[in-house]
Amino acid sequence: MPKKYHISTRPAPPRFRRVGKFGIVDRREDCSACHNCVKRECIYDCYKDEDSRLRKVDAYVDYLYECKSCLSCVQSCTKGLLSRRVNPEYRVLGNDFWTPEIISKTWYQAETGKIPVSGAGYGGPFSGPGFDSMWTDMSEIVRPTRDGIHGREYISTSVDIGRKMPRLHFDGNGGLQDAPPPLLEVPLPVIFDSLYELGVPQSIALAAAGAAKRLGNLSLVPSSDLTESLMPFAEAIVPELDDGTRLDDLWLNRVRMVEIPDGADVAQRLKALKRANPSLLVAVRLPLNRGSADRVLELARQGIEVVHLYGDRRGQEREDVHPRHISRVTREVHLALVGDRIRDEVTLIASGGIAMAEHMAKEIICGADLVGIDMSVPIALECRVCDSCKTGLACPVELETIDLKYATQRLMNLMGAWRSQLLEVLGAMGIRDVRRLRGEVGRCMFFEDLERESFGPIFGRRKTETQAMVAV
């Protein structure tokens, strides 16, 4: 058995105050300073340092941010002076895709490296668009034992990038005709996508590269941003070349993979790059759209070994009218390759809208070999998705000056938490290798299918979405 992969997580507390969901409103002017103050009874000690903090100009009052929302103080205060509100600052975090929940859970994971765990049942919507219309499955009784979650049996999260040959060819003497193409094994089915579209500072690219090197995975960097400071992390860096850009030989010999945009000459470019460095992997970057499946087939037939499909930041196709979700397009691409019996000859990397660990698992179920994450990287470093950087305003969490070591740890924590969650779902499915999860829709249930199979016989046909909206 190979050495067990382990991500070393360590607490990395936030540099700036958290934005908690709930806050307590205190009408202290009516306080009668009674001797049985409920604040002393808070089992989470939210009020512990209230007095000393209130006297400092720059200190914040913890209970506004760290209230756990048990309502005990609110309901017990002798004079009823306390009340609870949703923190207005929390409510305006992010946007409708990068919701306050996703942002605060990402912060938690980057801080602690732990899986978000809570009591009580799930409180969210029944289902939703995109990944929220999928449930992963589990295996009830009849299955082999899988105890990976508690570490007693190893579940592998490694994936291979590159072309896997369907068969070997031998020459007359029984020797191999051609050497097998290079394969790059990454221990985690996640890579850091390039962040240049996001307008985030260079410091973040550096942190992503640093974390990628320690994690053993990859980080994409536009070739124009390849600076000397990134050189120590070269083995984890995937330069993203523009049309016509040539990569400096120094880099070319140290990186393990490069990415080129799709175009008519991809096959020639691939050949040229391979001549310079035969062990180099070349990925083709392809926008997610209506033509993705056909184009991936063409590329695969031309011998392209890795295709990186990228949707927009919300995981939608780059189409103006009725864009489909990345999960659906990936499924289509995967099935096209399966249908053509060349699925293993090309590795699919999918990125865009991968915001939570569950998205990673679900996207792989839909047919990707691995995923790329984008916004999650700055969010792990406390970004508030306020878009200040895009408009040239100062970053409220000073990302440009973030300490590299600290930032690296935050990203490792996030990936540690994601990996643990992947192990949870793999464990529940009775699968012990994430390679086997790819395209395994048998371990997944889709909203449309469940509705049709369970409710169809009872309620008939589902109204189209617009009709349903009217019925509300």
Place this chain on the structure above:
Amino acid sequence: MKTEQLEITTEQERLDAIPERKVRAAPTRYRNPVGKYKVWRSNACIQCGKCMQVCLYGVHIKPQGYPRFLPPRDDLCQGFKCKEIGRFCPDHCPVGALRVDLSPMYESLGDYRWTADLILSTWRMAETGQIPDGDLEYEIGASGGGFDRIRFRFPQASGSLHENRGAGDVPQASPPASLQHGQDAHATEVSTAIDLNRRKENDRPRIQIDIPVYGGGMSFGSVSPITMLARARACAAWNTFSCTGEGGYPERLVPFKDHVITQVATGLFGVREETIQRARIVEFKYAQGAKPGLGGHLLGDKVTPAVAAMRETVTGNALFSPFPFHSVYSVEDHKKHVDWVKQMNPRALIAVKVSTPVDVDMVAVGSYYAGAHIIHLDGSYGGTGAAPDIAKKNIAMPIEYAIPRVHAFLQAEGIRDEITLVASGGIRTAYDAAKAIALGADGVVIGTTELVALGCIRCGNCESGRGCARGIATTDDKLVQKMALPWATQRLINLFNAWHIQFVDILSRFGMKSITELRGRTDLLMHLDYDNHTEK
């Protein structure tokens, strides 16, 4: 902080006796109740008492001999509904000292599945034993799918309790007397009882429960001993069952043993010959809906001497309940376990609790052939003391899909009438329960609803630190004392009563005499997102 405790006004009841099935007021144990509306009384108040005369609900209280009003009882306020009947107190106040508005806290309560309305209405039912007054929604949540989009297709003429309740010219602090339990012609002639043993073999007792609801497993350690006892007592009063969960059978539950299911789960914690032998129902737990396929992990800190003793383990050592049963890899293996229990206790019924993978129907059939009496499906949105969020949200299917599948499959197999199918995992309201039955279940199992009745606000911090801040799901000595047993018992008895009223109402409106007639009547349901939905 002193927690206010309800004083039950009858003679001190014996805590080891089965309490009476009687509704008694059990108001909130907190000083400041939370309501949907908030009433502000300013200092301009001249204490004239006009508001007290106008209000039908007892929001404004000025006790005899007091010069001033007590703080308004926000939780009783019915808000703007009073405008319709000209009894909106701010309109009557001669000095404009009153203001009524949606409580700012209301919007910070609840979530999609358990909306603020559902939490408040469940509290109200636990307080009064009746359906809530006013405009509190007590039937559905806002999750946008499943039960929340399914409606009953009631006959035209039948007015709902919902429509009939609330503000009228006559003070109606509670619904019409005709709908109160025990006084109604309906309530006596409509049966809500179900059989739990429906197998042909006549070798085991025919157990019947009076409501189609029993309590799900909550282990010693995950909830407080008071919570555990209150559930056992209330279920005994209603001639139904609660369940020990995996974690031992505390001695104090023994007086209620005829109404306590004991659980055999993968860790086999606290399972002993005598616990199996004293139970009328033994439940095999294969998986839990909130974390299917994952098993349990009790952190070392939580293994206190009491917990360790109960589980027969070592204090401070983390405990795993692995998944799955490491001795069960086939239906035959499963049958072997069932046979052991049957041999050990010749009068016990066997329940099998499974979660809801895509092949749940096969699992159900397998359980039947292994000799189970009850198949218990736990859907993916069910409750838990602690589970990874990724599991709670994503693994396995919601219960709404699983019930009709399993029901149809058992029917096709020709064994539907020989097994009792119960559903859990997201049954929040009496309406959810009734819909589950109409989809094909015989009855339901609840858990979270009971905790909400005891004052849970679903903050989700059951597992952190000392446990539940409200003293429900904790074993911390001090926190446990926040709740008194007689009060907690009464809250649950009241909740069951309110549910019973609703079951009787639903059945009466369909002209049914028994809840068993409702089972599988999917023709009485409609889904707002489907073309079988017709406007009333």
